[in-house]
Each structure stands twice: as C-alpha cells, then as structure tokens.
Amino acid sequence: MSNALLRRVGVKRVLPAPIEASDWTWQDLLTLCKPRVVVVMLVCALVGMALATPTLPAPATVVFGLAGIGLAAGGAAAFNHIVDRRLDAMMLRTSQRPLATRRMPTALALAWAALLSIAGISLLLWQVNALTAWLTLGSLIGYALVYTAFLKRATPQNIVIGGLAGAAPPMLGWTAVTGQLGPEPLLLVLIVFAWTPPHFWALAIHKRDEYARAGVPMLPVTHGEAFTRLQVWLYGWLTVAVTLLPFAIGMSGAVYLLGVTALNLRFMYWNWKVWRGADPQAPLAAFWFSIRYILGVFGVLLLDHYTGLWVV
DSSP: OOHHHHHHTTOOOOOOOOOOOOOOOHHHHHHHTOHHHHHHHHHHHHHHHHHTSSSOOOHHHHHHHHHHHHHHHHHHHHHHHHHTHHHHHHSTTTTTSTTTTTOSOHHHHHHHHHHHHHHHHHHHHHHTOHHHHHHHHHHHHIIIIIIIIIIHHHOTTHHHHHHHHHTOHHHHHHHHHHSSOOHHHHHHHHHHHHHHHHHHHHHHHHTHHHHHHHTOOOHHHHHOHHHHHHHHHHHHHHHHHHHTHHHHTTSSOHHHHHHHHHHHHHHHHHHHHHHHOOOTTHHHHHHHHHHHHHHHHHHHHHHHHHHHHHHO
16 A cells, blocks of 8 residues: 555554564464465365255365365465565454464465465366466465555455456365356355355454554455445345356256345345444444355355255
8 A cells, every 4th residue: 555545544554563573383374374265265275165066076076176275275275474464463363373473484374375285286287187287386376475465455346356266166176076167156256256255344343443553454454444335235135146146047946046046135134234334243243143144155056056966
C-alpha cells in the first residue's frame, strides 16, 4: 500500500520494533505450513476425489494425491510467511510467527518452502497425473506470489481476485481421480471462490486496526466498516446461490439440498449480524462459523453422493 494511499485513508505506517533472535524448533517448521488451513484444503480435495467417481476412489490416488497437494499447500503457506514477515510483525494476530519474531532465519524458511513445493509437485507428477501437478503449481504461484506479493498490497479487492488460488483444492481432488476437467469440479471451485470474501472480510473487520497499522489495503481500511459489512451480506447471498447450483444441475440430490439449506440459514444469520453492526463480536464469530460452514457444505455433498449410491 503506497504512502499516498495511506495518507488518503488517514493511516500512518508503523514499522516493527527490532526483535531479539532466538533458536527455532521443528514446531516452527510446522507452523510455517499453516497446518489448520492445509487440513481444510485437504478435506475439500478429498471430497472432490470422492465426487469424481461413482465408486470409492483408488486408495493410492487418495494417499499420493492428498500428500502431494498437502505438501504443495504447505510450501505455499511457507512462502506466504516469508513474503509477509514484516507485515506479520506489525499485527498482533501474526506477531509470534517464526519469521515475524526473527527466531528463524529467512534462508532456512525459503529452503523449507522450496523443498515442500518441489516435493509436492514432483509427487503429483510421479504418482498422480500431470494435469493435477500443473494445476497445483498454478495455485501455488497464484497464492504465494500473485496474491501475497502483489495483490495483498495493491488493491482492496485482493481477497476477491486472489481467492481463486485458494479455491482450487476440490478441483485438484477431482482431477487427481479423473485426469480431466469438467463443469462439476469448476462448480466446486466456484463455491469456495464465492465463500472466500464474506469469510475473510468478517475477520478483516475484526482486525481492521491491525491491517491499517500494517499498511495493508483491506476493504475495511480503504472503504470503511459499513461498506465492508454490506459486502459481507451481499457476498453471503452470492454464496447461497452458488451452493444451490449442485442441486440445480443434478450433481446432487435431496439430502444435499436439505443439508445446505440448513447451513445457509445459519450462515446468513451470522452475515446478517455482521451487516447490522450492532454486535462487535459478530464479525469474529461469523469468521469462525464460516470455516465450519464450508466444511459442512462439502460434507453434505459427500453424504448425498454416497447416500444416492447406496439407494441405487
């Protein structure tokens, strides 16, 4: 975010104070991978694998596919830590990360990120298929470089544009099984893509002051909280509409429709509370529920898929 733009929105850039270095541990290497985020991605990839076949996917494909996708995702997360290390030091939420505290050398983190990324892509090329490997590589570059190094600092629409990279896991799971793309995996991508803005903007509202001090042009910083709350509400409805498409095109049945309707009612309840702005705790609560929501959407997709097979 440029100094001129910061002045226009009334924000002063705050530089992190020097931090005394200390020894790193193996837990810090794991922290660089953002394991909780990777687990959510792998669940979505696993559902994509299951939906891609009328039977159970081959165990070898599941094991090697998830391992390769997980390693690459961990590598992308580590690159994110490297690029964002100075910003992370300015924000309370991320100030204790290994590179933000300078307890781990950047060169070591870079080697770790490269090792994970190369291992993941190589494993997919070797044991899964080339399409999944190249799509995973594209997602890695999109998140680690296009989003983290450029979009995050360039535009308040960073989450909308950059969200495509994070939406790839269910598509990667699908292509790992089938070796080809189609409308169904792209629809799974669209679900995650539509969900990402209300999910992350809720957190951005809660952490607005930290993003402002760090000079990151998140939507609440550049356009204000009221505008961002409205966007959470509107994008929430877009997410609802997109999650109904699997039923509309015959990809899923009544079990999915009932389950996703219940999830959408709760999802929009929290988005409504964010939009109203009366509860200062609503944005953070909405953020945490949205994680359970997206896992629930893919969970009922999976349940519907295997329930339908059992009935047949």
